[in-house]
Amino acid sequence: MRGRQWPRVSLRGRHLFVFDALATVGSFVLSLALRFDAPSTQFEQYMNAYLWAIPLLLVARLGTFLALRLYQRVWRYASIDELVAVVVAVVGSSAIGYGAIYFLAFGSPLPGFPRTVPVIDTTLVIAFAGAWRFALRVSGVGRAGAKSGGSRPALIVGKLPAAQSVLRELSSNPALGFRAVGILADEIGAGQRLLGVPVLGRVLDLRKAIAKNAGAVVLLALPSADGRTLRKIVREAEAAGARCLTIPSVAEVVAGRVSVNAIREVEFEDLLRRAPSRIDLASVAESFADRCVLITGAGGSIGGELSRQIEGFGPRRLVLVGRGENSIFEMMQTLGKGSQEVEIIPVILDVRDGRRLQRLFEGIRPDIVFHAAAHKHVSFMEQYPGEAVATNVLGTLNVLDSAIHSRVERLVLISTDKAVNPSSVMGATKRIGELLVQSVARQSRVPYTSVRFGNVLSSRGSVVPIFRRQLAEGGPITVTDPEATRYFMTIPEAVQLVLQAAVLATPGDTFVLDMGEPVRIVQLARDLIEIHGLRPDEDVEVKFIGQRPGEKLSEELFFAFESPEPTSHEAIRRVRLNGGPSDDLRAAALRLIELAKDAPRDEVMAALRGIVPEYRPSGWPGVPGLQLSESSDAYSSP
Numbered sequence: 001m002r003g004r005q006w007p008r009v010s011l012r013g014r015h016l017f018v019f020d021a022l023a024t025v026g027s028f029v030l031s032l033a034l035r036f037d038a039p040s041t042q043f044e045q046y047m048n049a050y051l052w053a054i055p056l057l058l059v060a061r062l063g064t065f066l067a068l069r070l071y072q073r074v075w076r077y078a079s080i081d082e083l084v085a086v087v088v089a090v091v092g093s094s095a096i097g098y099g100a101i102y103f104l105a106f107g108s109p110l111p112g113f114p115r116t117v118p119v120i121d122t123t124l125v126i127a128f129a130g131a132w133r134f135a136l137r138v139s140g141v142g143r144a145g146a147k148s149g150g151s152r153p154a155l156i157v158g159k160l161p162a163a164q165s166v167l168r169e170l171s172s173n174p175a176l177g178f179r180a181v182g183i184l185a186d187e188i189g190a191g192q193r194l195l196g197v198p199v200l201g202r203v204l205d206l207r208k209a210i211a212k213n214a215g216a217v218v219l220l221a222l223p224s225a226d227g228r229t230l231r232k233i234v235r236e237a238e239a240a241g242a243r244c245l246t247i248p249s250v251a252e253v254v255a256g257r258v259s260v261n262a263i264r265e266v267e268f269e270d271l272l273r274r275a276p277s278r279i280d281l282a283s284v285a286e287s288f289a290d291r292c293v294l295i296t297g298a299g300g301s302i303g304g305e306l307s308r309q310i311e312g313f314g315p316r317r318l319v320l321v322g323r324g325e326n327s328i329f330e331m332m333q334t335l336g337k338g339s340q341e342v343e344i345i346p347v348i349l350d351v352r353d354g355r356r357l358q359r360l361f362e363g364i365r366p367d368i369v370f371h372a373a374a375h376k377h378v379s380f381m382e383q384y385p386g387e388a389v390a391t392n393v394l395g396t397l398n399v400l401d402s403a404i405h406s407r408v409e410r411l412v413l414i415s416t417d418k419a420v421n422p423s424s425v426m427g428a429t430k431r432i433g434e435l436l437v438q439s440v441a442r443q444s445r446v447p448y449t450s451v452r453f454g455n456v457l458s459s460r461g462s463v464v465p466i467f468r469r470q471l472a473e474g475g476p477i478t479v480t481d482p483e484a485t486r487y488f489m490t491i492p493e494a495v496q497l498v499l500q501a502a503v504l505a506t507p508g509d510t511f512v513l514d515m516g517e518p519v520r521i522v523q524l525a526r527d528l529i530e531i532h533g534l535r536p537d538e539d540v541e542v543k544f545i546g547q548r549p550g551e552k553l554s555e556e557l558f559f560a561f562e563s564p565e566p567t568s569h570e571a572i573r574r575v576r577l578n579g580g581p582s583d584d585l586r587a588a589a590l591r592l593i594e595l596a597k598d599a600p601r602d603e604v605m606a607a608l609r610g611i612v613p614e615y616r617p618s619g620w621p622g623v624p625g626l627q628l629s630e631s632s633d634a635y636s637s638p
Helices: 011-035 041-049 053-067 080-105 116-141 160-172 203-212 227-239 250-254 268-272 281-288 301-311 325-333 354-364 378-383 385-405 425-444 463-472 491-504 521-531 585-598 601-611
Strands: 152-158 178-184 197-201 217-221 244-246 292-296 317-322 343-348 368-371 410-416 448-453 477-479 510-513 542-544 572-575
Touching: 011 041, 011 053, 011 116, 053 080, 080 116, 152 160, 152 203, 160 178, 160 217, 178 203, 197 203, 203 227, 217 227, 227 244, 227 521, 281 491, 292 301, 292 354, 301 317, 301 325, 301 491, 317 325, 317 354, 325 343, 354 385, 368 385, 368 491, 378 385, 378 425, 385 410, 385 425, 385 585, 385 601, 410 425, 410 491, 425 448, 425 510, 425 585, 425 601, 448 491, 463 477, 463 521, 477 521, 491 510, 491 572, 521 542, 585 601
Parallel strands: 152 178, 152 217, 178 197, 217 244, 292 317, 292 368, 317 343, 368 410, 410 448, 448 510, 477 542
Antiparallel strands: 510 572
């Protein structure tokens, strides 16, 4: 059995080891000198009598310092914690060293050891040991503005802890090329200094500060700010002619994507992010640690982020199931870099193949399943409803059957707000998926659940990448309708809340994530244009093209008959069964699956509406919009 490894002295800590040894000897001699007014006969008498105590103190002090890892700390970034560690180490080593000295001197012919010397010596060693350690901090970080080495002035806007992190990053990384000239923060008043950099005022004083510091870059140290706050600050800075950079959001840091100190350009997603939600990382980590987790659609935006975040919780095995080999291959390149020993198994498999899926479940025996595989493009699925049924209904039914057969403990279906009062084939098939999960959970009494949320920013095929491509081509940026709105959430936050919902699940729950306020798509387009330094309708045209088949002006998160209730998490609401799906749901779903193989489109849609009465496709009798053709094989304009 291998014993506990003794702390090693790093190469950078060896000079401190030598200094501490010199301090131990010097402070002991100096303590006796101060006690007996050296030079004096009494000082020489005690010095000669207790020379043997110096090696003992050296062993006690350096041994304690090693045990408390004082030589493994990065002293350039020392804080109060490091100061406390120095005091504890010195006091502890004094107790050990002088305890031994008094014990050995007791009953010996040596003169009694003075009680004031340990107090003087301990104080001196604290001063010496702390002095050269914190000298490293002062020389490296003490004046962030002066030491950053950058040639371009920078104004730091934000909360104090994050602002301090940015200042230290500028100081330790001169290659960034910025020199901090001022801080704008609401917590402290103007005239004070943080790490040597003056506080110029509050955040509201940004324009004045930019005017006084011509050419300054604005660094946003606001990891917990919502998109509305960031939009306001960015517009203020741009109106004053300043470029903006930012540090990542809390959600990105928690997801392990970046460190809080990473300075980058303000991205479009920053302007739409929400204030961070509280994530109970302890309960989430406990739920996934040492478990086998299987993710379908692992090569997609949500499935991929689920894979990355779950890997950090230390599962025993992570199984990535996807139909496309390229997406799974690319996903594998981003995993396996953590410290946890996680077995990652890529599987190329279509969830529509029920037999192969069941064999996979029988061989892998997953504990937890996230079903993210789905067809999601509304307009494509209007053209190919059979494909939507095959993947979103048959695929979900296959996953549920395999999960029940293999006794999977937990299952989470990734659903969408388009499943609520659906107007599209995609939304109707996702609603059937929700109903199937409810039905299986009710019958088997297992905590299988659905999580429903809106659009995910920058997911593949979503509106943001489309807008970016159109902008790169010079425009126009196309918007369906001036009044069209959608709910948006960043990928890291959506996945964190999905993981939290998985922990909260009871049989048959449907969880709905708090998506904040809906965003007008036209404003989204204008923000994207402006963040690139261009003017909407002048430099880049915003063009309205009308709604496409299956699209709605606005999405909903709940049915009228649903009664959402709060959970222990403020950003997650629960919708309970409310009676649940009908008993013949499975039979109806199987009939739909058979029908979708070769039946005309309008028959498939009629079957969808038979299962989801709230489904109102464009062109259905009584519903304005595109008309279903008599030939039942295509749409035609009215």
